[in-house]
Amino acid sequence: MSALGGVVRSGVGRRRVQTVVIGLVVMIAVSAAVLGGSLMVASRAPFDRAFAQQRGAHLTAQFDATKTTVAQLSASMHATGVTAAAGPFPTASITPAAARNRATQSITVVGRADPGGPVDAVTPNEGRWVAGLGEIVLHTDSRLPKSLQPKVGDVLRLPDLAGSPTLTVVGVARSVSETAGGWVTPEQITALTAPAPGGGYQILYRFAKSATTAQVDAGRAAVEADVPAGALTGARSWLTTRTNSAGNTVLLVPFLIAFGVLGVLMAILIIGNVITGAVSTGTHRIGILKALGFTPGQVVRAYMVQALIPAATGAALGVVLGNVLILPILAQTNEVYGTADSGVAPSVNIAVLAGALLLVALTAWAAASRAGRLRTVDVLAVGRTPSPGRGQWAARLAARLPLPRPVTLGLAHPFARTLRSATIIAAIAFGAAAATFAVGLGTSLTKVQASENNADVVVQPGRPVNGPPPEGGPRGTSGPPQAPDPVAVAKAITAQAGTSGYSGIAETQVTAAGLPDALDILALSGDNSSHGYEMIAGSWFGQPNEIVVAKPFLTATQTEVGDTIVLVSNGTQLTVRIVGEVFNIQSRGMEILTAAATLTPAEPELRAMTYDITLKPGTDPVAYVEALDTALASAGATARIAEDEASELLLVINTLTTLLTLMLITVAALGVLNMVVLETRERVHDLGVHKALGMTPRQTIAMVIASVVVTGLIGGAIGAPVGVMLQRVIVGEMGRVTGFDLPASVINIYHPAELVLFGLGGLLIAVLGALLPAGWAARTRTATALRTE
Structure with a gap:
């Protein structure tokens, strides 16, 4: 057994709390990275993966048997x-x-x-x-x-x-x-x-x-x-189905990248804190090692290996945990996208495992390098407890508060070691920022997906003719149906009690000057065509020959709100003016919205194929649909309750948000636990004195928990605004990368009361991290504490 190996084993066995903290932090960080990385691989072109697995059709063609x-x-x-x-x-x-x-x-x-x-x-x-x-x-x-x-x-x-x-x-x-x-x-x-x-x-x-x-x-x-x-009566390209599918995952990958980066940064912070604390509390031991002939390099390696042993164990467990967690979530994504593979990527496991160990080694080296630079004479003369007089002003100020003495003693503790307290504040702030950011990001993405659902009730054709839906065919149908009677449908809808407004939707395709591919265009009618759409700039169309488009369309055509552009429909040129920019992720933002009358010169027979209806508050949708369905019997249409088409994907996002948030909060609490353990052990002699003077176990617990109240409040107060800033910056950047301008309702999602709760969340994290050390301090025997220096 080498001398260096003995030092390493002794350090790992003696610092059990730090060893467990490093192992757990690395395990959580690795499992989160495996989870995010596997989902990024699985969500990368999910339609393409499913299409390749199922040997999808590039062209679905319908033929007339009589020809x-x-x-x-x-x-x-x-x-x-x-x-x-x-x-x-x-x-x-x-x-x-x-x-x-x-x-x-x-x-x-x-x-x-x-x-x-x-x-x-x-x-x-x-x-x-x-x-x-x-x-x-x-x-x-x-x-x-x-x-x-x-x-x-x-x-x-x-x-x-x-x-x-x-x-x-x-x-x-x-x-x-x-x-x-x-x-x-x-x-x-x-x-x-x-x-x-x-x-x-x-x-x-x-x-x-x-x-x-x-x-x-x-x-x-x-x-x-x-x-x-004339034998070919209809055909649909796989590119059309692919485009319609893409809207569901347009923001999923940046979402996972953001969480992955956050988890890695927190792991680096906590591991660095653990090694720095170990060096701080082990200065006397470091001096002894140097006096016995250990070189600075050997001392640094000893502390690095002490970190790598639990880190390697935690990383291995994290890979296993990450793969276990990914299976049920990928079962949901497989159901959404029709893919059949497990989604577990060996390359992700190898990359995460190697990257985690490398980061731990670099972080441990940076923190342990201080041990190698310490002079032997200096460290042999250093005690573990704070020097007399440090933080006395805070102790005197806290003693004046109308609070129990154990609480005031705890409130003054953070000011005895301001640098270490700053580290605790950083860990708590990181945890509060992670929770604030995670909840905000999940809410923003939920609002993005919810923007696709603009109705409470949908009216659809009741009898299609044979054949597959043509390219750009109406949404919600499985064949090219006959358009219902628009006059009869409008009359039935407006006469129905509980109707707040409706919009008829006729979908076709046009070409635009400068763009090689056909574009989907929705010809809207009715009194509520703008419902559910968030305007970014300009206004909704108010008359024929006005259109509303999303940012990707403006970028592709190099136009702005107020410009005119020529559309071609059935060989007829239509000069239209862009009057507004809307947030609309359908067809990757290339869908055009306009009044039905705009297309009349080119397609005079074009009729609305579906109708979106909004209900007055308090209206029973089931009873409404039953009554409306009866009224529509003669109009060739049927009614149904509109449903959230992205419900499974939203479940995936919400599951990830909850899971990753809990992971990041746990990492932050572990950082607090480690710091409080160091603080409590350094003050174990003072704790013995307090117990000898009559401090009860409950008072001891109150003192230890009170020692993190100030740091928890400060950390929460810092972390909540940082989380808000991160949410706005990252969500805005996600919109920019995907080519969209996001509406204020997607970015500004926090209420003042929620921010107060997120700020108090820092106190909750601090208390959770201090509970175990507080229990240890309460159970410590007075005689044992008094003998400890």
């Missing part, structure tokens, strides 16, 4: 640029009667015998695949609440078809390409086709080149050239 044959369609599957194809699958559209309090929605069903295949491998989530007539597997959108999701065992009644057939749900599955609302056996399609000539077929294509709109369009043109003219 082509199966042989011609099969030939198109070998068109130029096509690398894989699946089909032809027969299709039909059905309108099930409402069940389980779910409003009626028309869905496109595809006859498909096998969920696998070379394209669009459908992923079963529950139940089994269809095996015979009278069975259906429904597509699930896990962003919807559980109450609105299909369930195995549900029976769908089809009163509009001859004989009112029924379909039993035998499975629930997900298609990343969103190629259908449900799947049945191919033989079932005939019975589901309404009396009408012909039918439809669906083919799914994968292309050799599909990264851009132009490449997908080229593949579509090659397919269309191999079938008779």
Whole structure:
């Protein structure tokens, strides 16, 4: 056994509290880093990961069976640029009667015998695949609440078809390409086709080149050239589905990076404090080691290794804990995005483990280097307790307060060692800032996601025609439906008791000068079209030929509010003026909002496909929907309660916020614990004197806890404003990086009362960290304390 090894083992065994603190801090920091890093890997292009895993379709094409044959369609599957194809699958559209309090929605069903295949491998989530007539597997959108999701065992009644057939749900599955609302056996399609000539077929294509709109369009043109003219009735590019999916994760990665950086900084602070405290309390021992012949380098290495031993153990446990915590959270993200892998990335584990040990080594070296510089004669003459007279002014001032003497003694303690007290204040401030920042960031992101939901009730078409939704098709539908009668819908909505306002939405696509790709445009009508949209600059449109757009559109077109721009719709040029900038993350901020009359010259037959309705306060949404649904029966539309489409993602964000906040607060409390332990052990002789004079265990606990009250209040008072500043800076930067200007409601989310609570949170952290040392001090025997110097 080497002499240096003996010193290391002795130090680790003697300083049990510091050893445990280092191990726990590193474990929490590493587990948080593994959690954040794994989620960053998992959330990086989640749609792309799911698309690759399920071999998604680059083009979902619908064909008219009366204008082509199966042989011609099969030939198109070998068109130029096509690398894989699946089909032809027969299709039909059905309108099930409402069940389980779910409003009626028309869905496109595809006859498909096998969920696998070379394209669009459908992923079963529950139940089994269809095996015979009278069975259906429904597509699930896990962003919807559980109450609105299909369930195995549900029976769908089809009163509009001859004989009112029924379909039993035998499975629930997900298609990343969103190629259908449900799947049945191919033989079932005939019975589901309404009396009408012909039918439809669906083919799914994968292309050799599909990264851009132009490449997908080229593949579509090659397919269309191999079938008779007019046979292709609708098609959707995978880029459209990908763009719509991107809005859900636009801010997730910066969110995780912010927490990761915060956790690393706190770990460095606490570990540095622990090593510095060990050197401070071990100066006499350091002098003895040097007197025995230990070189400055050996002394520094001894303290470094004393930190690395518990750090290595904590890091290993942190990797395990991080991977355990990531599994249930990634189960939620897999459900949201349709991915099927575990999400645990070995590269993240290795990088975090190596980085943590390197940071601990560097931090320990920086803190322990002071031990190597101490002179032997000086450190042998240094005592552990503060020099007489230090902080006496604070003791005299505290004694005048109308408080019990043990409390006033504790209040004066922080001023005896101002540098160490400053360290405790820093740890507490860091914890309070972390809590303030975490809660604020989570609230801001929740508000961002909530900005996508602008209605209490949604009215949708009740009967679509066969086929998949075209590019830019209306949201919330699974096929290109027939537009409901706008006059009848408006009359039914306005006549309904409880209606506060409504907006009709017709969605189509236009091109803009200077932009190569088509853009989604919402043509809005009604008396409440601006509801739910946050204005950044300018105003909402008030007349035709005025548009409202988000910051990414202004950046892409190099325009400003007040400028005019030319849009092209159906070959017709429309000169419009930008009157306002709005916060709108749909289509990555490239969506255009305007009055319905703006598009009338180009698309005179364009009608609203959905209607968003806001209710008066106190209105029962269930009763409202039931009454409105009855009134809409003759208008070709149905009503349903609007739901939060990002509910699962918000659950992920809120879970992360709570988990990481608790981790960071625990790290801060551990830092306080370490400092209070050092302070209590240094004053153990004074503690014995107090006990000999009659101080009870309860009074001892009160004195130790009172010693952190001042530092807790100061730390909280500093940390809460710092947390607010961090939240505003980082949220604003996140908006800038993603190309958005964020509204004040997303940034300014704190109330004065909340800030007071966050400030008092610093006191809570301090008290939590001081409880264990206070109990140790209360249990210390008087004789033992008096013998200690």
